[in-house]
Amino acid sequence: MEPLPSMEELFLLTLDELEEHLPYLVSDRYGSHALRALLITLSGRPLKQVGNKSLLQSKRKEYITVDGASGLSGEFASEVRAVPESFAVAVQKIITDSTVGLDATALRVLAKHPTGNPTLQLLLELEFEISAKAKKSAPKKKKKKGEEEEQEALQDQAESLLEKLVPGAPASFSDEKSPAAEFVNSMMYDVVGSRLLETLITHCPGKIFKGLLANFFAPRIHSLLRNDIASYPAIRVLQRLSKEDLADAVEKSLPHIADFVQKGRFNVIKTFFERCHVRQATPSLNSLLQALTSALGNDYKHFIPKLCLLEDKSPTDDDKKKSFQPDEVKNKAALLNHGSQLVSALLDIPGSPSKAIQTSIASLSSAQLLKLATESAVTSAILVKAFSTPSQNPNFHKVLIASLLPHTHELAMNQHSSLVINAIIAAPSKGEGISVPFHAKENMMSQLERHERELRESWVGRSVWRAWKGDMWSHRRHDWVRWAKETDPEAARVAAAPKPRVKGEGKEEGKHRAIGKETKKVAAVAAA
Secondary structure (H helix, E strand, O other): OOOOOOHHHHHHHHHHHHHHHHHHHHHOOOHHHHHHHHHHHHHOOOOOOHHHHHHHOOOOOOOOOOOOOOOOHHHHHOOOOOOOHHHHHHHHHHHHHHHOOOOHHHHHHHHOOOOHHHHHHHHHHHHHHHHHHHHHHOOOOOOOHHHHHHHHHHHHHHHHHHHHHOOOOOHHHHOOOOHHHHHHHHHHOOOOHHHHHHHHHHHOOHHHHHHHHHHHHHHHHHHHHOOOOOHHHHHHHHOOOOHHHHHHHHHHHHHHHHHHHHHOOHHHHHHHHHHHHHOOOHHHHHHHHHHHHHHOOOOHHHHHHHHOOOOOOOOOHHHHHHOOOHHHHHHHHHHHHHHHHHHHHHHHOOOHHHHHHHHHHHOOOHHHHHHHHHOOHHHHHHHHHHOOOOOOOOOHHHHHHHHHHHHHHHHHOOOOOHHHHHHHHHOOOOOOOOOOOHHHHHHHHHHHHHOHHHHHOOHHHHHHHHHOOHHHHHHOHHHHHHHHHHHOOHHHHHHHOOOOOOOOHHHHHHHHHHHHHHHHHHHHHHHO
């Protein structure tokens, strides 16, 4: 009986079957998904990586689970997998065979193809990974002559795709009429092609990036960031800038912060703040905050209402009947998403940025807080983060929970705001910078108990009831109090605990009391 082939052999045999059809599969509507899945498997990249989601899954992706499957399968899918060495050769072969018959013009057409572009992104990214691994392992290992020749051939082939896209780079970038410069300029403002340019900027070697920065992005970074399409490649550039280059980009963009706010480029502003915080560019960070405050009305109180669209009036029934415009709905959802992400990013930066957001949250009315908690997942995440972020104002969390307390039941029954309710019980009652009064937690739990039946009828309500340990509150109140105070710091819990009486201490107190009584009696007799 012949032995069955191993999984390694089966994957390689699959590649042999697809080899002659690779150029066709790159741009095929259905075949491209199979090709991308095969590339991800052979490369050993995590299957559930965020960057792979759009490459492997369609918008109508079905989430199918298998009964009895191991619970650790999700953890394995998010880790880098060890693959045989033959898979690296197979990946390089796919890259070469997929683009072997494509010239510069065909590659440019493929880069703007809705189906071919994601596959080309993956091929280019894997090419950079193979090149980086080859450079790291070259000086460490002494290989045999045959392996050295094979590796050199692979390196030559790995450079072919990048060389086809931007021939002669980075030296050719300085010539505006060169194919490399024309390719970058043509991809910059294309809806589909700009995504390939993002991949190139994110993963290219340093010398290529410096050429792109000097010739295309640095001189006009402020104008590119204002464009609907070119802003995304420009954001990728900001994420790789050094401290000095980032400060220069901030200085050029400061006069245009108001334009960014007006056009809804909140993701651009968020990237500026995050990168300045990472690079520890404090002067640039303060200048950005000052410019953003000026653009939002010269008051910290306007941050949340304007960035999270709380000032917009909800459409009436008559407005809904007049017309249905899905583009406007999508644009508003994108603005709300980007604005909320900017607020969350500012909360993560200690100092003036987080103080500005906390001041704005504290100034919101009860109705605005309710809308912020229930409108969407990104807006409720702001309040969740607010309860886990230290504040310089000791009354910040007290004011926040006082505004939410009357709406406890309504918040607990909503999918988004239920996370805010769960964040309250997880916050310490006496902590450094975070303080949610314990009596407020008890009042909130009392309101949840009044609506226990309604909470149990909803899966969201059951989740809140479990998070707050409602059954323990109903039957073992002392245990609930002890559990609720476990989130407090150790020093605060020790100080609040009753002190044990030392042996003999009670007798000494009794003696002192007896002596005191006798002294009072003697004084009374003497007075009589």
